[in-house]
Amino acid sequence: QEAGEYTMKMHPMWQGPLVAPGGNRQSPIDIRVRKSVFDPHLKPLTPDYDPRTCSQIWNNGYSFLVEYDDTTDKSTLKGGPLEDNFRLCQFHFHWGESNAWGSEHTVDRRLFPAELHMVHWNSDKYSRFEEAVMEENGLAVIGVFLKIGKRHEGLQKLVDVLPAVRHKDSVVEFTRFDPACLLPTNIDDYWTYAGSLTTPPLTEAVTWIIMKQHIEVSHDQLAVFRSLLFTSAEEEVQKSMVNNFRVQQSLQGRTVRSSFT
Ligand SMILES: NS(=O)(=O)c1ccc(CCNC(=O)Nc2ccc(Cl)cc2)cc1
Numbered sequence: 267q268e269a270g271e272y273t274m275k276m277h278p279m280w281q282g283p284l285v286a287p288g289g290n291r292q293s294p295i296d297i298r299v300r301k302s303v304f305d306p307h308l309k310p311l312t313p314d315y316d317p318r319t320c321s322q323i324w325n326n327g328y329s330f331l332v333e334y335d336d337t338t339d340k341s342t343l344k345g346g347p348l349e350d351n352f353r354l355c356q357f358h359f360h361w362g363e364s365n366a367w368g369s370e371h372t373v374d375r376r377l378f379p380a381e382l383h384m385v386h387w388n389s390d391k392y393s394r395f396e397e398a399v400m401e402e403n404g405l406a407v408i409g410v411f412l413k414i415g416k417r418h419e420g421l422q423k424l425v426d427v428l429p430a431v432r433h434k435d436s437v438v439e440f441t442r443f444d445p446a447c448l449l450p451t452n453i454d455d456y457w458t459y460a461g462s463l464t465t466p467p468l469t470e471a472v473t474w475i476i477m478k479q480h481i482e483v484s485h486d487q488l489a490v491f492r493s494l495l496f497t498s499a500e501e502e503v504q505k506s507m508v509n510n511f512r513v514q515q516s517l518q519g520r521t522v523r524s525s526f527t
């Protein structure tokens with residue numbers, strides 16, 4: 267790893283239980299690059315998002331969710347490892363209190379300061395998210411690593427509105443945001459594996475698609491994420507929303523496939 271890179275071992279969060287009770291395909295995991303298996307049958311991923319389906323931003327007390335109207339097939343994801351058509355319902359992030367850690371997945375134990383999750387549900391087989399979340403082929407989540415670097419112009423529209431959802435349970439209208447601007451330029455190179463939600467209900471319903479290429483955001487942009495609060499406006503003690511990632515889970519015999527050699 268690069269000098270100064272923060273690894274899994276050094277961070278206290280990682281000493282927690284390695285296996286969730288009763289699960290054998292839990293997330294997040296460490297992606298061991300040399301153990302991933304190239305799958306030539308994996309197709310290119312074809313996201314097709316309509317910015318007009320963007321509706322609001324909500325602080326749920328753990329992260330902030332940018333929610334999309336998923337009552338029609340307007341913002342969809344197909345291809346890659348997916349057999350069916352999936353509908354975008356929200357995206358959110360996980361991040362640390364420092365730039366040394368924050369991502370949920372790691373690549374050969376390398377931690378990133380944050381990770382974007384774009385959450386989709388199988389609209390060919392199910393009629394709503396709540397149904398799909400209980401099924402093993404119900405969800406598809408695209409994971410994108412964030413690194414500190416140049417300012418992300420597309421992200422700034424989102425960063426500017428975050429102070430309006432500082433407290434838990436606050437909601438603000440947010441429209442015409444194209445989530446495709448948060449994807450890396452190369453979306454053909456990814457890892458994919460069968461996993462779970464990384465927060466309750468922790469259901470083993472997720473086909474994970476983790477992008478090999480990261481996106482860059484500025485230090486100041488990530489600092490605004492950390493200005494959010496876990497706590498509601500009424501609570502006396504305000505707690506900064508940081509380190510909202512889960513302890514890594516064991517692979518338990520699963521194979522991580524790659525779309526590239
Ligand atoms: N982290 S995931 O993509 O596996 C995931 C996707 C969807 C859900 C159901 C909707 N709920 C939700 O998104 N909750 C949430 C998000 C971020 C944090 Cl830090 C805490 C809770 C849960 C987990």
Ligand SMILES: [Zn+2]
Pocket residue numbers: 358359360383464
């Ligand atoms: Zn997440």
